[in-house]
Amino acid sequence: MPDRKVAIVGVAESDLGTVPDKTVHELHAQAAVRAIEDAGVSKDEIDGLFSCGGTDPMHILQLSEYLGLHPRFMDGTLVGGSSWETFVEHAFLAIAGGKCSTALLVYASTAKSDVARRFRSADAALSPRGPNQYEVPFGPTLISKYAMIARRHMHQYGTTSEQLAAIAVATRKNAGRNPNAVMRDPITVDDVLSSKLIADPLHLLDCCLRTDGGGAILLTTAERARSLRKPPVWVIGSASAESHLTMSQMEDLTVSPAARSGPAAFAEAGIAPKDVDVLEIYDAFTIMALMTLEALGFCAPGEGGPFVEDGKLAHDGALPTNTDGGGLSSNHPGMRGIFLLIEAARQLRGESTAQVPDARIAVCNATGGYMSHCTTVVLAKD
Amino acid sequence: MPDRKVAIVGVAESAFGTVPDKTVHELHAQAAVRAIADAGVAHPVILSEAKNLTDLVSQTLRVAGLDDA
Numbered sequence: 001m002p003d004r005k006v007a008i009v010g011v012a013e014s015d016l017g018t019v020p021d022k023t024v025h026e027l028h029a030q031a032a033v034r035a036i037e038d039a040g041v042s043k044d045e046i047d048g049l050f051s052c053g054g055t056d057p058m059h060i061l062q063l064s065e066y067l068g069l070h071p072r073f074m075d076g077t078l079v080g081g082s083s084w085e086t087f088v089e090h091a092f093l094a095i096a097g098g099k100c101s102t103a104l105l106v107y108a109s110t111a112k113s114d115v116a117r118r119f120r121s122a123d124a125a126l127s128p129r130g131p132n133q134y135e136v137p138f139g140p141t142l143i144s145k146y147a148m149i150a151r152r153h154m155h156q157y158g159t160t161s162e163q164l165a166a167i168a169v170a171t172r173k174n175a176g177r178n179p180n181a182v183m184r185d186p187i188t189v190d191d192v193l194s195s196k197l198i199a200d201p202l203h204l205l206d207c208c209l210r211t212d213g214g215g216a217i218l219l220t221t222a223e224r225a226r227s228l229r230k231p232p233v234w235v236i237g238s239a240s241a242e243s244h245l246t247m248s249q250m251e252d253l254t255v256s257p258a259a260r261s262g263p264a265a266f267a268e269a270g271i272a273p274k275d276v277d278v279l280e281i282y283d284a285f286t287i288m289a290l291m292t293l294e295a296l297g298f299c300a301p302g303e304g305g306p307f308v309e310d311g312k313l314a315h316d317g318a319l320p321t322n323t324d325g326g327g328l329s330s331n332h333p334g335m336r337g338i339f340l341l342i343e344a345a346r347q348l349r350g351e352s353t354a355q356v357p358d359a360r361i362a363v364c365n366a367t368g369g370y371m372s373h374c375t376t377v378v379l380a381k382d
Numbered sequence: 383m384p385d386r387k388v389a390i391v392g393v394a395e396s397a398f399g400t401v402p403d404k405t406v407h408e409l410h411a412q413a414a415v416r417a418i419a420d421a422g423v424a425h426p427v428i429l430s431e432a433k434n435l436t437d438l439v440s441q442t443l444r445v446a447g448l449d450d451a
Contacts, residue, residue, distance in 0.1 A: 131407065
């Protein structure tokens, strides 16, 4: 077991779902204050700030100003929804390297209310500048990129819509336990298949929600973590991998970058897939979750379909996954990686609404962009 | 003096001033390739394996050890 140097000691969500009465900065502050209260630390201890998104390209400066912080270490890396797992990796290095002692990771978005306000379109605005100019004329949307990936997986391995739907069904079962989840009523495979086709072969219920909301995490040194009232959640491994941003440059449409970040993070932590008690993986679309399971080594490449169809991803199944209800059923403000970490920490503290008995090792794998980037984080309790 | 753990080993500029004939991505790649050459790591490998500009940038990052950072 590697040295235990850095722990997650505070986790919290802001108001979630539809939050028309708060600005994105208010949601950042609300999540941060709640995480500080959860940890039982003082705001003055925070000397590291990690965030991206917001309303300005220099969001990290705007946010530190808004929160009244004067951090000596800041990072605003933007790699999509996996940014928060990347921040855990960076915060680990900063804390272990003595550059800061207590790091705040905070995220918020008003993506849902912003569509109603006509501040943004319903589809992600894709820049036609740079290499993307050669793809934009063909009209790919964010969802159609994932649809193309799903279709390729079906063609190559015989994966079926029913198998993808099994992921949505198990995730909804988990959401049923979470009072904060937006979608909680049980669904069946037939419900998924009869929901509106959004981008063939992805149905409405293969796609994540769009909500408002935010979250925050505090990490600190081993010494400080052991002095706090809640049990430390140790960061014992992390690794990242990039693949592409322009879809024509994705080497293999069926392989997630988690195939590189996963084994590297597992090796650092000294664990294997069989050691994982709880898995939190980004599920913007059912196909993303399926490819992540393959890439992390829970099943062989191409076997994700048969692997998930028995419902083993439910909280009481063989591989409890996305136990808060995931992006498919709980919440999805846009870059959801922070919620994977929050739920994993709650599982290791014994605080989840769909608690896995005696969970000791949790893995988070977040994906950013269009299967463009992954960071894998391995967490453990004492 | 603290331990010496990390050093700058390659530096370069792209073309600068007024450069109307290159995209911003080309300038990134040009500066990166020149810094790699300055450091003396294997940039001919990058050039031989690159199929196009995006590939060139991607290969540059890999050789520079920046792709998994």
